[in-house]
Amino acid sequence: MAKIQLVYFQVRGRGESIRTLMVDNNVDYEEVDCGPNWVQEWKPKMAFGQSPFFKDGDVEIVQSNAILRYLARKLDLYGSNNKEATRADMINDGAEDLRIEYTRMIYQNYEDGKGPFIEKLPGKLQCFENLMKGGDYVLGSKVCFTDYNLFDLLDCLVTLSPPCLDAFPSLKAYHNRMMNRPGVQKRRATEHFKGIKINGNGKQ
Amino acid sequence: MVDNNVDYEEVDCGPWENWKKNWKSKMAFGQCPYVKDGDVEVVQSNAILRYLARKLDLYGSNNKEATRADMINDGVEDLRKEYLRMIYQNYEEGKGPFIEELPGKLKYFENLMKGGDYILGSKICFTDYNLFDLLDCLVTLSSPCLDAFPTLKAYYDRMMNRPGVQKRRATEHFKGLKINGNGKQ
Numbered sequence: 001m002a003k004i005q006l007v008y009f010q011v012r013g014r015g016e017s018i019r020t021l022m023v024d025n026n027v028d029y030e031e032v033d034c035g036p037n038w039v040q041e042w043k044p045k046m047a048f049g050q051s052p053f054f055k056d057g058d059v060e061i062v063q064s065n066a067i068l069r070y071l072a073r074k075l076d077l078y079g080s081n082n083k084e085a086t087r088a089d090m091i092n093d094g095a096e097d098l099r100i101e102y103t104r105m106i107y108q109n110y111e112d113g114k115g116p117f118i119e120k121l122p123g124k125l126q127c128f129e130n131l132m133k134g135g136d137y138v139l140g141s142k143v144c145f146t147d148y149n150l151f152d153l154l155d156c157l158v159t160l161s162p163p164c165l166d167a168f169p170s171l172k173a174y175h176n177r178m179m180n181r182p183g184v185q186k187r188r189a190t191e192h193f194k195g196i197k198i199n200g201n202g203k204q
Numbered sequence: 205m206v207d208n209n210v211d212y213e214e215v216d217c218g219p220w221e222n223w224k225k226n227w228k229s230k231m232a233f234g235q236c237p238y239v240k241d242g243d244v245e246v247v248q249s250n251a252i253l254r255y256l257a258r259k260l261d262l263y264g265s266n267n268k269e270a271t272r273a274d275m276i277n278d279g280v281e282d283l284r285k286e287y288l289r290m291i292y293q294n295y296e297e298g299k300g301p302f303i304e305e306l307p308g309k310l311k312y313f314e315n316l317m318k319g320g321d322y323i324l325g326s327k328i329c330f331t332d333y334n335l336f337d338l339l340d341c342l343v344t345l346s347s348p349c350l351d352a353f354p355t356l357k358a359y360y361d362r363m364m365n366r367p368g369v370q371k372r373r374a375t376e377h378f379k380g381l382k383i384n385g386n387g388k389q
Binding site: 047048049058059061062063066070082085086089090092093094097100130131 | 232233234243244246247248250251254255258259267268270271274275277278279282285312315316
């Protein structure tokens with residue numbers, strides 16, 4: 001058994017950024033499906049009744065962003081100083097805010113909410129476009145944990161609305177740059193990745 | 205900041221017209237709070253908390269402790285979002301159901317907090333200030349909500365009684381502010 005386990009449903013959801021980070025950084029891990037028996041077997045054991053859940057030796061974590069930050073500290077994916085780490089946090093939290101809105105629309109209001117969500121997207125993406133100008137990644141030349149989360153979010157948004165990055169050249173180039181990382185390509189070539197939906201209800 | 209003797213200047217970006225005209229467009233996500241410390245400019249309240257945590261040794265002593273702080277802070281953030289959604293979007297009809305569902309949410313924190321004075325045991329961290337503030341909002345909303353949770357109730361009192369927390373709460377500034385912008389609580 002691998003020392004590291006990721007326990008999650010078999011969707012991209014909040015697990016994919018973690019998976020991509022691990023594959024891109026050569027971290028060996030075991031994927032555990034908590035889908036069957038989630039309510040009876042898994043949910044009662046989870047600190048907030050939710051997954052993903054992550055185990056690395058004696059460290060047990062829930063909350064997807066806590067997992068990303070744990071791996072970031074372990075793998076030097078959190079910048080080189082407080083100023084860089086703070087920029088990573090700030091942009092990750094902005095990505096989290098937009099992910100929450102996206103997820104809410106997907107699960108609670110897809111039919112009526114998809115149109116308005118897409119209409120408001122440019123205003124949200126402009127904030128990221130402004131922040132991402134001038135560097136290859138969130139922290140410039142070196143990738144950090146936020147890049148995996150932001151890339152996954154942009155990927156969900158492009159699936160929802162394929163032209164959504166066309167007006168944002170920095171973001172469009174960034175999405176392509178992340179997509180073309182060998183580790184990201186490696187993850188996306190797996191049968192596992194190809195076999196899972198983005199969201200649990202199949203909407204995207 | 206007050207509990208850790210950090211000297212700071214409070215800048216009012218309100219009221220609404222002043223915010224829209226002079227501040228919103230300068231903010232990275234069109235939102236506040238915003239903190240400036242020399243050449244570091246930060247938005248996102250939790251990024252600000254983490255910046256201060258790293259600066260002031262309020263982030264535990266190792267990755268395992270930092271991760272516990274993050275995990276619980278993210279749990280606090282989830283509950284805070286639900287609270288704010290009810291407050292700003294659905295107070296009249298949502299207050300009752302929110303209070304009914306609260307015990308199920310507080311139970312998680314009760315379980316996580318057992319066995320230590322603070323989130324990381326004996327030493328305070330950034331998450332304690334966020335969790336304490338959230339519990340304070342919840343107690344204002346529903347005064348008996350911690351009665352069934354002895355660890356949380358003791359924790360809330362312990363935080364309240366910190367001299368730095370008392371110092372903040374004794375200021376005219378604190379006493380003059382509402383909890384939420386629409387006056388609901």
